[in-house]
Amino acid sequence: MTTGSRRFLALLALAAATALVVAAVGFLPTRNLAGDDGVTAMAVALAVCWVASAVGAVPVLLAEREAAGGRPPLAVTFGSMLTRLLVVLGLTVAAALSGLVAPKPLLVWTALAYLALLVVDTWYLLGAARGSAK
Numbered sequence: 001m002t003t004g005s006r007r008f009l010a011l012l013a014l015a016a017a018t019a020l021v022v023a024a025v026g027f028l029p030t031r032n033l034a035g036d037d038g039v040t041a042m043a044v045a046l047a048v049c050w051v052a053s054a055v056g057a058v059p060v061l062l063a064e065r066e067a068a069g070g071r072p073p074l075a076v077t078f079g080s081m082l083t084r085l086l087v088v089l090g091l092t093v094a095a096a097l098s099g100l101v102a103p104k105p106l107l108v109w110t111a112l113a114y115l116a117l118l119v120v121d122t123w124y125l126l127g128a129a130r131g132s133a134k
Contacts (some may be wrong), residue, residue, distance in 0.1 A: 004064035004128070008057055011124040015053045015117055019046040022116050030105060038105035045109035048091040049117045056084030056121060060128045077125050084121060088114055 023046055030038045063076040092110045096103040 002065065004061050007124060007127050008061045011057050011120065012054055014123070015050050015120045018116055018120050019050050019113065022046060022113060026109070026112070030109070034102060034105045037102040041101040041103075041105035042109040044095050044101050045092070045106055046113045048095065048110060049088060049113035051091065052084045052087035052114075053117045053121050055087050056080045057124055059083060060125065064128055077129065080125065081121070 023042060026042055027039065030042050034041070057080065059076050059080045063073065088110065092106065095101050096106055
């Protein structure tokens with residue numbers, strides 16, 4: 001297993017742990033303010049952002065492999081973050097328009113989860129950028 005693959009798996013695990021911590025902190029306030037529908041929307045938002053983090057990291061992983069362990073070009077890093085944003089927007093709009101989740105808590109939790117997982121994604125991208133410096 002390459003360093004890039006290990007870092008990608010660490011990203012998935014750390015993003016899942018971060019999402020679980022955010023869910024644990026937000027469960028009671030969300031349930032009190034928005035009821036069970038709000039909790040469902042929170043879970044959907046966290047899942048959407050986790051998927052976006054995973055999908056957004058794939059271009060960096062592939063670029064690292066192509067560069068034989070070197071760091072990915074800046075364009076790939078930018079493309080990764082843009083991919084993440086587009087996945088979040090697409091899945092959130094789809095979930096909101098589906099009528100299966102409450103839209104207001106979904107949008108609030110999508111923004112909060114996006115920010116929380118942005119820290120994890122930045123850690124991943126910084127690790128990839130340092131890839132050739134080792």
